[in-house]
Amino acid sequence: MKFFQLEPKTHANYLGVKGWAYGGRYGIERYLYTLQRVTGLGVLLYLPMHLIVTSQKLNQAGWEQVMGLVARGLLPFGEFLVFVGGVFHAFNGIRLLLTHFGFLMAQPARPIYPFTVAALKQRWAVYLVFVMTTVVVGYGAWEFLIVAHH
Amino acid sequence: MAADIKQLEKKYVGKEVEFRLLRFAPDKDRAPYFQSFRIKLSQGMTVLDALMRIKETQDPTLSYRKSCRMGICGSCAMQVNGFPKLTCQTQVTELNTDKPIEVRPLANFPILRDLVPDLRNFLKAHESIKPYVIREDAEELDHPTGEFYQSPKELEKYLQFAYCIKCGACLAACPTNATDHEFLGPQALAAAYRYVADSRDQGLEQRLEAVDGPNGIFRCHYAGACSEACPKGVDPSLGIQLLKREILKYRVGAAHKKPAPLAVTPKGLKRREGIPLPPEKTVGQ
Ligand code: SF4
Numbered sequence: 001m002k003f004f005q006l007e008p009k010t011h012a013n014y015l016g017v018k019g020w021a022y023g024g025r026y027g028i029e030r031y032l033y034t035l036q037r038v039t040g041l042g043v044l045l046y047l048p049m050h051l052i053v054t055s056q057k058l059n060q061a062g063w064e065q066v067m068g069l070v071a072r073g074l075l076p077f078g079e080f081l082v083f084v085g086g087v088f089h090a091f092n093g094i095r096l097l098l099t100h101f102g103f104l105m106a107q108p109a110r111p112i113y114p115f116t117v118a119a120l121k122q123r124w125a126v127y128l129v130f131v132m133t134t135v136v137v138g139y140g141a142w143e144f145l146i147v148a149h150h
Numbered sequence: 151m152a153a154d155i156k157q158l159e160k161k162y163v164g165k166e167v168e169f170r171l172l173r174f175a176p177d178k179d180r181a182p183y184f185q186s187f188r189i190k191l192s193q194g195m196t197v198l199d200a201l202m203r204i205k206e207t208q209d210p211t212l213s214y215r216k217s218c219r220m221g222i223c224g225s226c227a228m229q230v231n232g233f234p235k236l237t238c239q240t241q242v243t244e245l246n247t248d249k250p251i252e253v254r255p256l257a258n259f260p261i262l263r264d265l266v267p268d269l270r271n272f273l274k275a276h277e278s279i280k281p282y283v284i285r286e287d288a289e290e291l292d293h294p295t296g297e298f299y300q301s302p303k304e305l306e307k308y309l310q311f312a313y314c315i316k317c318g319a320c321l322a323a324c325p326t327n328a329t330d331h332e333f334l335g336p337q338a339l340a341a342a343y344r345y346v347a348d349s350r351d352q353g354l355e356q357r358l359e360a361v362d363g364p365n366g367i368f369r370c371h372y373a374g375a376c377s378e379a380c381p382k383g384v385d386p387s388l389g390i391q392l393l394k395r396e397i398l399k400y401r402v403g404a405a406h407k408k409p410a411p412l413a414v415t416p417k418g419l420k421r422r423e424g425i426p427l428p429p430e431k432t433v434g435q
Contacts, residue, residue: 009176010260010268019257019328025233026323026375033325033373099372102395108310108347111383118388119374 028126029119036092039085046082080144087136091129098125162243165191168250169200171212174261182261185209186250191242197253198226198237201265213264221381224315227322228265229254234319236381257322272318275334278360279342284353285409294433298410304349311344311389313382320376320386332365336376339367340389346396349410354400362397370394 023030053066070079098104099122106121166188174182187204195203198216205212217223219238226237231245231252245251259267285291320336321327327335342361346354361367370390377387399405421427 008262008268010262011174011176011182013182013255013257013259013261013267014331015257015325015328017329020325023375026373026378029372029374030325030378033371033375036371096372099391100394101398102392105388105391108307108385108388108392110306111310111313111385113383115380115383115385117374117377117385119377 027119028123032092032126032129036089036096039089042082042085043089076144076148080141083140083144084133084137087140088129088133091132091136095125095129158243159193162191162247163193165247167191167200167242167247169204170250170252171201171204171265172254172261173212173264175211176263184252191247195242196238197228197230197235197240197242197245197251200242200251201237201253213266215266222315224317227256227317227319227381229257229322234322234379236317236319239381256318258324258327259318259321267318269318272321272335272337273316275338275360276316276341278334279338279345279357280353280360281341281345283345283348283351284356285350286352290412296412296414296433298350299413300349300410304410307349308344308347311340311347311384311386314341314344314384314386315382317381319379319381320384323375323379325373325375326369326371330365330369333369334360334363334366336370336386336390339370339393340384340386342367343389343393343396346393352407352409354396354405354407358397358400361393367394367397 021034023034053070056062056066058066070076095104104122104125106118167190169187169189170184171187172182173179173185187208189200189203189207192199198214198219201212201214202216205214214228214237215225216238217225219226221236221239224236227234228237229235229252230237230240234256237253242251253265255261255265256267259269259272262268283291314337316337318337320340324333324336326333339361342357345351346357367390370387372387372391374387377385380386396405
Protein backbone atom coordinates (compact mmCIF):
# COMPACT_ATOMS: atom_id res chain seq x y z
CA MET A 1 0.00 0.00 0.00
CA LYS A 2 1.32 3.43 -0.87
CA PHE A 3 0.82 6.28 1.52
CA PHE A 4 1.27 9.83 0.48
CA GLN A 5 2.39 12.34 2.98
CA LEU A 6 1.01 15.84 3.20
CA GLU A 7 3.62 18.55 3.53
CA PRO A 8 2.46 20.49 6.57
CA LYS A 9 2.52 24.27 6.53
CA THR A 10 4.93 25.50 9.17
CA HIS A 11 6.13 28.83 10.48
CA ALA A 12 9.87 29.55 10.78
CA ASN A 13 11.00 29.98 14.36
CA TYR A 14 14.77 30.44 14.22
CA LEU A 15 16.25 32.82 16.74
CA GLY A 16 18.50 34.22 14.01
CA VAL A 17 21.28 36.74 14.57
CA LYS A 18 19.56 38.06 17.71
CA GLY A 19 19.56 34.61 19.23
CA TRP A 20 23.17 34.13 18.16
CA ALA A 21 24.28 37.34 19.79
CA TYR A 22 22.17 37.30 22.94
CA GLY A 23 23.50 34.94 25.61
CA GLY A 24 20.38 35.03 27.79
CA ARG A 25 20.55 33.10 31.03
CA TYR A 26 23.31 30.79 29.88
CA GLY A 27 26.79 30.55 31.35
CA ILE A 28 29.89 32.60 30.68
CA GLU A 29 31.06 30.32 27.82
CA ARG A 30 27.93 31.30 25.90
CA TYR A 31 28.95 34.97 26.11
CA LEU A 32 32.55 34.14 25.22
CA TYR A 33 31.23 32.36 22.11
CA THR A 34 29.77 35.62 20.82
CA LEU A 35 32.70 37.73 21.99
CA GLN A 36 35.20 35.42 20.29
CA ARG A 37 33.46 35.80 16.97
CA VAL A 38 32.88 39.54 17.27
CA THR A 39 36.53 40.17 18.18
CA GLY A 40 37.61 37.87 15.34
CA LEU A 41 35.55 39.92 12.90
CA GLY A 42 36.92 43.16 14.36
CA VAL A 43 40.52 42.06 13.89
CA LEU A 44 39.70 40.78 10.42
CA LEU A 45 38.17 44.11 9.39
CA TYR A 46 41.05 46.08 10.86
CA LEU A 47 43.73 44.06 9.08
CA PRO A 48 43.04 45.22 5.46
CA MET A 49 42.73 48.84 6.61
CA HIS A 50 46.01 48.55 8.46
CA LEU A 51 47.68 46.94 5.44
CA ILE A 52 46.40 49.61 3.08
CA VAL A 53 47.63 52.45 5.30
CA THR A 54 51.04 50.96 6.06
CA SER A 55 51.75 49.73 2.52
CA GLN A 56 51.64 53.23 0.97
CA LYS A 57 54.97 54.13 -0.59
CA LEU A 58 55.48 57.50 1.00
CA ASN A 59 58.40 59.72 1.82
CA GLN A 60 59.02 60.71 5.40
CA ALA A 61 56.82 63.80 5.29
CA GLY A 62 53.94 61.89 3.66
CA TRP A 63 54.28 59.08 6.18
CA GLU A 64 54.22 61.50 9.09
CA GLN A 65 51.16 63.18 7.62
CA VAL A 66 49.31 59.85 7.39
CA MET A 67 50.38 58.94 10.94
CA GLY A 68 49.15 62.34 12.10
CA LEU A 69 45.76 61.59 10.51
CA VAL A 70 45.35 58.23 12.22
CA ALA A 71 46.39 59.68 15.56
CA ARG A 72 43.44 62.08 15.58
CA GLY A 73 40.28 62.02 17.68
CA LEU A 74 38.98 58.64 18.71
CA LEU A 75 41.13 56.67 16.27
CA PRO A 76 43.89 55.76 18.78
CA PHE A 77 41.19 54.55 21.15
CA GLY A 78 39.67 52.52 18.29
CA GLU A 79 43.08 51.01 17.64
CA PHE A 80 43.37 50.23 21.32
CA LEU A 81 40.01 48.43 21.18
CA VAL A 82 41.28 46.33 18.27
CA PHE A 83 44.30 45.50 20.39
CA VAL A 84 42.09 44.47 23.35
CA GLY A 85 39.94 42.37 21.01
CA GLY A 86 43.01 40.78 19.47
CA VAL A 87 44.54 39.88 22.84
CA PHE A 88 41.28 38.39 24.13
CA HIS A 89 40.77 36.54 20.83
CA ALA A 90 44.24 35.03 21.04
CA PHE A 91 44.01 33.78 24.63
CA ASN A 92 40.44 32.61 24.32
CA GLY A 93 41.36 31.00 21.01
CA ILE A 94 44.01 28.90 22.74
CA ARG A 95 41.44 27.82 25.33
CA LEU A 96 39.00 26.91 22.56
CA LEU A 97 41.61 25.02 20.55
CA LEU A 98 42.52 22.94 23.57
CA THR A 99 38.84 22.41 24.35
CA HIS A 100 37.95 21.45 20.79
CA PHE A 101 40.43 18.67 20.90
CA GLY A 102 39.18 17.44 24.23
CA PHE A 103 42.27 18.38 26.25
CA LEU A 104 40.57 20.63 28.76
CA MET A 105 37.45 18.54 28.98
CA ALA A 106 36.35 16.48 31.96
CA GLN A 107 35.68 12.81 31.42
CA PRO A 108 32.13 11.60 30.86
CA ALA A 109 30.35 10.61 34.07
CA ARG A 110 27.00 9.10 34.94
CA PRO A 111 24.42 11.88 34.96
CA ILE A 112 23.28 11.98 38.56
CA TYR A 113 20.93 14.78 39.56
CA PRO A 114 21.74 17.67 40.09
CA PHE A 115 23.83 17.51 36.93
CA THR A 116 27.14 19.32 36.60
CA VAL A 117 28.20 20.15 33.08
CA ALA A 118 31.81 19.61 32.01
CA ALA A 119 32.13 23.32 31.23
CA LEU A 120 31.94 24.09 34.94
CA LYS A 121 34.89 21.82 35.62
CA GLN A 122 37.04 23.84 33.22
CA ARG A 123 35.98 27.29 34.38
CA TRP A 124 39.51 27.87 35.65
CA ALA A 125 40.59 28.09 31.99
CA VAL A 126 38.06 30.90 31.43
CA TYR A 127 39.37 32.76 34.48
CA LEU A 128 42.92 32.26 33.24
CA VAL A 129 41.94 33.83 29.90
CA PHE A 130 40.57 36.84 31.79
CA VAL A 131 43.70 37.19 33.92
CA MET A 132 46.09 36.89 30.96
CA THR A 133 44.01 39.31 28.88
CA THR A 134 43.91 41.83 31.73
CA VAL A 135 47.69 41.65 32.27
CA VAL A 136 48.54 42.13 28.58
CA VAL A 137 45.83 44.76 28.04
CA GLY A 138 46.97 46.62 31.16
CA TYR A 139 50.51 46.76 29.82
CA GLY A 140 49.17 47.72 26.37
CA ALA A 141 47.06 50.53 27.85
CA TRP A 142 50.16 51.94 29.46
CA GLU A 143 52.07 51.82 26.18
CA PHE A 144 49.21 52.90 23.89
CA LEU A 145 47.45 55.54 25.86
CA ILE A 146 50.06 56.92 28.22
CA VAL A 147 53.66 56.36 27.01
CA ALA A 148 52.81 57.00 23.30
CA HIS A 149 51.22 60.35 24.14
CA HIS A 150 54.07 61.80 26.15
CA MET B 151 10.72 20.36 55.63
CA ALA B 152 7.06 19.68 56.20
CA ALA B 153 6.71 23.23 57.48
CA ASP B 154 8.38 24.55 54.29
CA ILE B 155 5.92 22.64 52.14
CA LYS B 156 3.00 23.96 54.20
CA GLN B 157 4.30 27.52 53.68
CA LEU B 158 4.73 26.99 49.94
CA GLU B 159 1.22 25.58 49.74
CA LYS B 160 -0.13 28.61 51.54
CA LYS B 161 1.74 30.93 49.20
CA TYR B 162 0.87 29.27 45.90
CA VAL B 163 -2.12 26.95 46.03
CA GLY B 164 -5.11 28.79 44.65
CA LYS B 165 -3.00 31.69 43.39
CA GLU B 166 -4.11 32.93 39.98
CA VAL B 167 -1.30 33.00 37.46
CA GLU B 168 -1.23 34.30 33.90
CA PHE B 169 0.18 32.15 31.11
CA ARG B 170 1.06 33.79 27.78
CA LEU B 171 1.02 31.06 25.16
CA LEU B 172 2.15 31.35 21.57
CA ARG B 173 -0.66 30.36 19.23
CA PHE B 174 -0.44 29.51 15.56
CA ALA B 175 -3.00 27.74 13.40
CA PRO B 176 -1.38 27.15 9.99
CA ASP B 177 -4.72 27.09 8.18
CA LYS B 178 -5.84 30.53 9.36
CA ASP B 179 -2.98 32.51 10.91
CA ARG B 180 -0.34 34.30 8.91
CA ALA B 181 1.94 34.65 11.91
CA PRO B 182 2.00 33.39 15.50
CA TYR B 183 0.55 35.58 18.25
CA PHE B 184 0.32 35.45 22.05
CA GLN B 185 -2.84 34.57 23.92
CA SER B 186 -3.20 34.90 27.69
CA PHE B 187 -4.94 32.50 30.03
CA ARG B 188 -5.37 32.74 33.78
CA ILE B 189 -5.55 29.64 35.95
CA LYS B 190 -5.43 28.85 39.65
CA LEU B 191 -2.40 26.90 40.80
CA SER B 192 -2.82 23.58 42.49
CA GLN B 193 -0.29 21.65 44.54
CA GLY B 194 2.75 20.37 42.65
CA MET B 195 1.56 21.88 39.36
CA THR B 196 4.05 21.72 36.51
CA VAL B 197 3.95 23.93 33.42
CA LEU B 198 2.65 20.91 31.49
CA ASP B 199 -0.12 20.42 34.09
CA ALA B 200 -1.02 24.08 33.60
CA LEU B 201 -1.25 23.60 29.83
CA MET B 202 -3.45 20.56 30.33
CA ARG B 203 -5.67 22.53 32.72
CA ILE B 204 -6.00 25.32 30.14
CA LYS B 205 -6.86 22.83 27.41
CA GLU B 206 -9.42 21.04 29.60
CA THR B 207 -11.13 24.09 31.01
CA GLN B 208 -10.60 27.03 28.67
CA ASP B 209 -9.52 26.19 25.13
CA PRO B 210 -9.69 22.65 23.77
CA THR B 211 -7.98 23.75 20.55
CA LEU B 212 -4.67 24.41 22.31
CA SER B 213 -2.05 22.07 20.82
CA TYR B 214 1.14 20.78 22.44
CA ARG B 215 3.02 17.49 22.56
CA LYS B 216 3.25 15.34 25.62
CA SER B 217 3.33 11.71 26.52
CA CYS B 218 4.94 10.29 29.66
CA ARG B 219 4.73 13.36 31.92
CA MET B 220 7.83 12.24 33.83
CA GLY B 221 10.89 13.35 31.84
CA ILE B 222 11.34 10.11 29.91
CA CYS B 223 9.74 10.60 26.50
CA GLY B 224 11.18 14.00 25.56
CA SER B 225 7.96 15.22 23.91
CA CYS B 226 7.10 18.25 25.99
CA ALA B 227 10.20 20.47 25.65
CA MET B 228 9.18 24.12 25.15
CA GLN B 229 10.59 27.58 25.75
CA VAL B 230 9.46 28.57 29.23
CA ASN B 231 10.26 32.22 29.88
CA GLY B 232 12.81 32.05 27.06
CA PHE B 233 14.66 28.96 28.27
CA PRO B 234 14.19 25.48 26.76
CA LYS B 235 12.78 23.15 29.38
CA LEU B 236 10.87 19.92 29.74
CA THR B 237 7.53 21.34 30.85
CA CYS B 238 6.70 18.18 32.77
CA GLN B 239 9.75 18.74 34.95
CA THR B 240 9.24 22.45 35.51
CA GLN B 241 7.27 23.35 38.59
CA VAL B 242 5.29 26.57 38.17
CA THR B 243 6.58 27.66 41.60
CA GLU B 244 10.15 27.63 40.23
CA LEU B 245 9.15 30.58 38.04
CA ASN B 246 8.17 34.11 38.91
CA THR B 247 4.43 33.73 39.31
CA ASP B 248 3.85 37.46 39.81
CA LYS B 249 4.56 38.03 36.13
CA PRO B 250 2.94 36.26 33.17
CA ILE B 251 4.68 32.97 32.35
CA GLU B 252 5.56 32.85 28.68
CA VAL B 253 5.44 29.51 26.90
CA ARG B 254 6.55 29.20 23.29
CA PRO B 255 7.36 26.22 21.09
CA LEU B 256 11.04 25.17 21.07
CA ALA B 257 13.18 27.78 19.34
CA ASN B 258 15.10 26.94 16.15
CA PHE B 259 12.42 24.46 15.02
CA PRO B 260 9.64 25.44 12.63
CA ILE B 261 6.23 25.68 14.31
CA LEU B 262 3.65 23.14 13.21
CA ARG B 263 0.82 24.45 15.39
CA ASP B 264 0.66 26.38 18.68
CA LEU B 265 3.36 24.85 20.89
CA VAL B 266 4.18 21.92 18.60
CA PRO B 267 7.60 22.08 16.89
CA ASP B 268 8.39 20.33 13.63
CA LEU B 269 11.00 17.73 14.55
CA ARG B 270 11.44 16.15 11.12
CA ASN B 271 14.84 17.65 10.29
CA PHE B 272 16.03 16.99 13.82
CA LEU B 273 15.17 13.30 13.55
CA LYS B 274 16.71 13.14 10.07
CA ALA B 275 19.96 14.55 11.50
CA HIS B 276 19.90 11.87 14.18
CA GLU B 277 19.32 9.20 11.55
CA SER B 278 22.15 10.56 9.38
CA ILE B 279 24.83 9.79 11.98
CA LYS B 280 23.87 6.08 11.89
CA PRO B 281 22.81 5.69 15.50
CA TYR B 282 23.60 2.00 15.87
CA VAL B 283 26.64 -0.18 16.42
CA ILE B 284 28.57 -0.65 13.17
CA ARG B 285 31.06 -3.49 12.84
CA GLU B 286 33.00 -5.17 10.10
CA ASP B 287 31.62 -8.52 11.19
CA ALA B 288 28.09 -7.56 10.17
CA GLU B 289 27.10 -11.22 10.07
CA GLU B 290 27.62 -11.45 13.83
CA LEU B 291 25.34 -8.45 14.34
CA ASP B 292 22.60 -9.89 12.15
CA HIS B 293 22.85 -13.40 13.57
CA PRO B 294 24.52 -13.06 16.96
CA THR B 295 26.27 -16.08 18.44
CA GLY B 296 27.10 -14.37 21.71
CA GLU B 297 27.78 -11.09 23.46
CA PHE B 298 30.64 -8.64 23.02
CA TYR B 299 33.02 -7.95 25.85
CA GLN B 300 32.58 -4.57 27.49
CA SER B 301 34.06 -3.58 30.82
CA PRO B 302 32.27 -1.17 33.21
CA LYS B 303 35.02 1.35 32.44
CA GLU B 304 34.32 1.11 28.71
CA LEU B 305 30.62 1.52 29.43
CA GLU B 306 31.24 4.75 31.36
CA LYS B 307 32.86 6.29 28.27
CA TYR B 308 29.57 6.54 26.41
CA LEU B 309 26.79 5.87 28.91
CA GLN B 310 26.19 9.55 29.67
CA PHE B 311 25.42 10.24 26.01
CA ALA B 312 23.07 7.26 25.80
CA TYR B 313 20.67 9.02 28.20
CA CYS B 314 19.47 11.38 25.46
CA ILE B 315 15.67 11.42 25.10
CA LYS B 316 15.69 13.45 21.87
CA CYS B 317 13.73 16.32 23.32
CA GLY B 318 15.47 18.96 21.18
CA ALA B 319 16.15 21.39 24.05
CA CYS B 320 19.84 21.49 23.13
CA LEU B 321 19.11 22.70 19.59
CA ALA B 322 16.86 25.42 20.94
CA ALA B 323 19.76 26.62 23.12
CA CYS B 324 22.49 26.35 20.46
CA PRO B 325 23.57 29.71 18.97
CA THR B 326 24.91 28.01 15.86
CA ASN B 327 21.52 26.40 15.21
CA ALA B 328 19.96 29.85 15.57
CA THR B 329 21.64 31.03 12.37
CA ASP B 330 22.77 27.89 10.50
CA HIS B 331 19.61 25.95 9.72
CA GLU B 332 21.61 23.10 8.22
CA PHE B 333 23.84 22.59 11.26
CA LEU B 334 23.58 18.99 12.43
CA GLY B 335 22.99 20.11 16.01
CA PRO B 336 24.26 19.06 19.43
CA GLN B 337 21.92 16.09 19.80
CA ALA B 338 23.02 14.28 16.63
CA LEU B 339 26.69 15.05 17.25
CA ALA B 340 26.61 13.82 20.83
CA ALA B 341 24.75 10.73 19.64
CA ALA B 342 27.52 10.16 17.08
CA TYR B 343 30.07 10.27 19.90
CA ARG B 344 27.94 7.86 21.94
CA TYR B 345 28.52 5.24 19.20
CA VAL B 346 32.09 6.20 18.33
CA ALA B 347 33.07 5.85 22.01
CA ASP B 348 31.35 2.49 22.28
CA SER B 349 34.03 -0.22 22.52
CA ARG B 350 31.92 -2.50 20.29
CA ASP B 351 31.71 -0.03 17.41
CA GLN B 352 33.89 0.50 14.34
CA GLY B 353 31.78 3.09 12.54
CA LEU B 354 33.70 6.39 12.84
CA GLU B 355 34.67 6.40 9.17
CA GLN B 356 31.11 5.71 8.03
CA ARG B 357 29.77 8.52 10.19
CA LEU B 358 32.28 11.11 8.99
CA GLU B 359 30.33 12.04 5.87
CA ALA B 360 27.44 13.29 7.99
CA VAL B 361 29.43 14.48 10.99
CA ASP B 362 32.40 16.25 9.41
CA GLY B 363 30.63 18.07 6.56
CA PRO B 364 30.40 21.84 6.03
CA ASN B 365 27.46 22.04 8.47
CA GLY B 366 28.91 19.45 10.75
CA ILE B 367 30.89 19.22 13.94
CA PHE B 368 33.39 22.03 13.31
CA ARG B 369 30.59 24.60 13.20
CA CYS B 370 30.39 24.06 16.96
CA HIS B 371 32.41 26.75 18.75
CA TYR B 372 31.67 25.53 22.23
CA ALA B 373 29.14 27.91 23.71
CA GLY B 374 28.12 25.17 26.16
CA ALA B 375 24.47 26.32 26.13
CA CYS B 376 23.27 22.92 24.92
CA SER B 377 24.70 21.24 27.99
CA GLU B 378 23.09 23.75 30.30
CA ALA B 379 19.71 23.26 28.66
CA CYS B 380 19.83 19.45 28.54
CA PRO B 381 17.30 18.14 31.06
CA LYS B 382 18.94 14.71 31.25
CA GLY B 383 22.52 15.69 32.06
CA VAL B 384 23.75 14.36 28.73
CA ASP B 385 26.23 17.23 28.33
CA PRO B 386 26.22 17.22 24.52
CA SER B 387 28.97 19.85 24.27
CA LEU B 388 31.32 17.48 26.12
CA GLY B 389 30.50 14.68 23.68
CA ILE B 390 31.04 17.01 20.72
CA GLN B 391 34.51 18.11 21.88
CA LEU B 392 35.53 14.53 22.56
CA LEU B 393 34.29 13.55 19.11
CA LYS B 394 36.40 16.33 17.57
CA ARG B 395 39.41 14.74 19.22
CA GLU B 396 38.51 11.31 17.78
CA ILE B 397 38.14 12.86 14.31
CA LEU B 398 41.50 14.61 14.61
CA LYS B 399 43.12 11.34 15.67
CA TYR B 400 41.53 9.62 12.69
CA ARG B 401 42.65 12.34 10.27
CA VAL B 402 46.28 12.09 11.40
CA GLY B 403 46.15 8.30 11.26
CA ALA B 404 46.36 7.82 15.02
CA ALA B 405 42.98 6.16 15.55
CA HIS B 406 43.58 2.54 16.32
CA LYS B 407 40.43 0.93 17.50
CA LYS B 408 40.01 -2.77 17.88
CA PRO B 409 36.33 -3.51 18.39
CA ALA B 410 35.37 -5.55 21.43
CA PRO B 411 35.64 -9.25 20.70
CA LEU B 412 32.97 -11.84 21.30
CA ALA B 413 32.85 -13.07 24.85
CA VAL B 414 33.77 -16.74 25.00
CA THR B 415 32.62 -18.98 27.77
CA PRO B 416 35.72 -20.38 29.50
CA LYS B 417 35.98 -24.14 29.14
CA GLY B 418 37.11 -26.75 31.60
CA LEU B 419 36.33 -24.71 34.69
CA LYS B 420 34.41 -26.13 37.57
CA ARG B 421 31.72 -24.17 39.33
CA ARG B 422 32.36 -23.69 43.03
CA GLU B 423 29.81 -25.07 45.37
CA GLY B 424 26.94 -22.76 46.29
CA ILE B 425 27.32 -20.52 43.20
CA PRO B 426 23.97 -20.48 41.36
CA LEU B 427 23.78 -21.31 37.67
CA PRO B 428 23.62 -18.37 35.21
CA PRO B 429 20.34 -17.63 33.50
CA GLU B 430 19.56 -19.40 30.23
CA LYS B 431 21.31 -18.02 27.14
CA THR B 432 19.07 -15.81 25.08
CA VAL B 433 21.20 -15.74 21.89
CA GLY B 434 23.35 -18.17 19.97
CA GLN B 435 21.53 -21.34 20.94
S1 SF4 C 1 21.11 15.87 24.32
FE1 SF4 C 1 19.79 16.46 26.07
S2 SF4 C 1 18.74 18.31 25.35
FE2 SF4 C 1 19.61 17.35 23.52
S3 SF4 C 1 17.93 16.08 22.74
FE3 SF4 C 1 19.17 14.77 24.09
S4 SF4 C 1 18.17 14.89 26.10
FE4 SF4 C 1 17.36 16.61 24.88
